[in-house]
Amino acid sequence: MIRYVPKAKYSYSAGQAQSVFLNGLKEKKILGTVCNKCKKVYVPPKMYCEECFKPTDGWVELKDEGIVHTAIASFVSWTRDRLEEPIISGTIKLYGSERDYVFPGMFHRICTTYDKVRDMSIIGAKVKAVWNEKRVGSIEDIQCFKEV
Amino acid sequence: MKVAIVGMGWYGFRPSTPEVSFREMVFEAASRAYAEANLDPRKDVDTFISSQEDFWEGISIADEFAPDQIGGYLRPTFTVTGDGVQGILHGIMHIKSGISKVTAVEAHSKASDILTIGDIVEFAMDPIFLRPAAPPNFHFLAALEAKAYQRRTGMTEEDMAEIVSIEKRNGFGNPRASYAANLNVSDILSHEKVAEPLRRPDIADFVDGAVVVVLASEDIARSLTDDPIWVEASTFTETNYPGYAELGEAGYLRGAYSQISKRKFDGYFVDDRYSFKLLEHLGVFKADPLALLREGQLGEGGSAPTNVFGGLLSEGVPLEAAGLTLALEAREYLRKGYSSAVVGSWRGVPTYTGMVLSMWR
Numbered sequence: 001m002i003r004y005v006p007k008a009k010y011s012y013s014a015g016q017a018q019s020v021f022l023n024g025l026k027e028k029k030i031l032g033t034v035c036n037k038c039k040k041v042y043v044p045p046k047m048y049c050e051e052c053f054k055p056t057d058g059w060v061e062l063k064d065e066g067i068v069h070t071a072i073a074s075f076v077s078w079t080r081d082r083l084e085e086p087i088i089s090g091t092i093k094l095y096g097s098e099r100d101y102v103f104p105g106m107f108h109r110i111c112t113t114y115d116k117v118r119d120m121s122i123i124g125a126k127v128k129a130v131w132n133e134k135r136v137g138s139i140e141d142i143q144c145f146k147e148v
Numbered sequence: 149m150k151v152a153i154v155g156m157g158w159y160g161f162r163p164s165t166p167e168v169s170f171r172e173m174v175f176e177a178a179s180r181a182y183a184e185a186n187l188d189p190r191k192d193v194d195t196f197i198s199s200q201e202d203f204w205e206g207i208s209i210a211d212e213f214a215p216d217q218i219g220g221y222l223r224p225t226f227t228v229t230g231d232g233v234q235g236i237l238h239g240i241m242h243i244k245s246g247i248s249k250v251t252a253v254e255a256h257s258k259a260s261d262i263l264t265i266g267d268i269v270e271f272a273m274d275p276i277f278l279r280p281a282a283p284p285n286f287h288f289l290a291a292l293e294a295k296a297y298q299r300r301t302g303m304t305e306e307d308m309a310e311i312v313s314i315e316k317r318n319g320f321g322n323p324r325a326s327y328a329a330n331l332n333v334s335d336i337l338s339h340e341k342v343a344e345p346l347r348r349p350d351i352a353d354f355v356d357g358a359v360v361v362v363l364a365s366e367d368i369a370r371s372l373t374d375d376p377i378w379v380e381a382s383t384f385t386e387t388n389y390p391g392y393a394e395l396g397e398a399g400y401l402r403g404a405y406s407q408i409s410k411r412k413f414d415g416y417f418v419d420d421r422y423s424f425k426l427l428e429h430l431g432v433f434k435a436d437p438l439a440l441l442r443e444g445q446l447g448e449g450g451s452a453p454t455n456v457f458g459g460l461l462s463e464g465v466p467l468e469a470a471g472l473t474l475a476l477e478a479r480e481y482l483r484k485g486y487s488s489a490v491v492g493s494w495r496g497v498p499t500y501t502g503m504v505l506s507m508w509r
């Protein structure tokens with residue numbers, strides 16, 4: 001057996017669209033880009049519309065609340081330890097109709113109970129972002145989305 | 149049936165590009181390529197090919213991140229783990245097999261995002277035989293070849309410095325040549341050795357950049373332009389271990405060239421990420437490249453014009469976009485009125501994989 005630990009370190013450039021988004025989080029703002037041609041709103045934002053293949057046309061501020069599209073409860077950590085309390089996370093639709101397949105939204109933690117995930121009552125529930133006091137321009141500036 | 153290049157676009161070619169994400173950089177290059185081809189990727193392109201490698205991206209299964217920025221959202225997108233010229237080769241196969249009429253090929257580099265690039269190159273080496281014995285500097289693999297080439301041909305360190313001096317000056321006037329410089333042979337020889345016989349100026353730096361190429365079938369190409377550039381491509385891997393390679397002989401490039409139709413080339417665009425590689429690679433296409441260098445035949449108007457826009461020594465090494473960078477140079481050359489050019493590309497250390505792209509009009 002040959003043991004080897006790769007030293008792979010990166011510093012990812014967020015770029016134009018995602019940098020504006022991350023800076024917005026510092027001010028408790030969820031910002032998306034919009035394509036005027038197809039009306040698609042991108043959160044996380046893109047500086048081009050993938051549908052129309054043209055630059056997006058501007059920024060829109062979305063509410064920091066939405067509805068839970070789907071949610072899960074995970075009982076196992078990244079290192080495969082059993083967790084005492086499950087981590088509950090899911091996708092939150094910030095805008096759009098029930099039937100949209102693609103929507104501006106976020107994957108994040110959801111502050112709720114395991115029971116509500118198991119009986120699926122959390123799905124479709126209205127949730128709002130819980131912001132950290134100290135914000136640094138990271139997706140972690142939001143602690144979780146909590147039921148309102 | 150022939151296949152043509154009907155559009156090319158590029159973005160970046162600077163040591164770092166903090167203003168764009170890698171996807172935004174590719175979108176910029178793609179927008180330019182489609183504008184040149186006068187095509188709408190959402191309607192007119194049948195297949196999309198991205199040439200990339202997960203460890204360069206810092207994302208595993210990075211092909212999942214390939215489609216949107218080249219217009220391939222919800223469309224057939226295909227990834228080649230290799231150089232952009234290998235991407236072109238697959239594109240040619242898409243078109244010749246009839247599954248596509250127009251194919252877009254992309255390659256890019258965000259080398260500046262990789263904080264431990266030497267370690268990533270080491271990670272590509274054989275884990276049992278090579279990594280444990282490797283000196284802490286991946287250029288040793290190129291030095292092994294340089295030494296073998298010197299012994300075989302009589303190339304001196306002055307010859308290598310001469311190549312660097314010529315190439316760095318050739319880059320002036322090339323908008324992609326961030327590393328163009330006015331250096332003479334004694335400036336270059338004043339540097340200390342990195343790995344015998346290579347000095348720092350013999351080694352091209354990494355660079356960020358993206359290149360997109362639009363390929364089309366013969367009928368589409370003729371309908372789009374009066375002056376299509378026809379292409380043929382090939383690739384060949386010799387081995388993955390230096391003990392099995394014919395060091396200094398560029399067997400990988402000879403293997404690739406053996407599969408290409410023979411024609412007379414007006415210009416040569418070869419991977420020169422190490423100065424001596426210019427000669428080693430040119431030697432695949434022309435006899436006695438060292439004599440051609442010493443006789444001053446490598447410039448425009450000489451008997452073997454080679455890397456007349458500065459090559460990778462001037463432009464930098466944009467990872468898997470290196471072959472397409474040379475293809476941009478070759479196209480620039482054809483636009484000056486020449487009728488044929490050839491690209492001799494290499495995936496760099498620790499590989500022994502080469503690509504040939506023949507271009508003519």
Ligand SMILES: [Zn+2]
Pocket residue numbers: 035036037038039040049050051052053
């Ligand atoms: Zn759109």
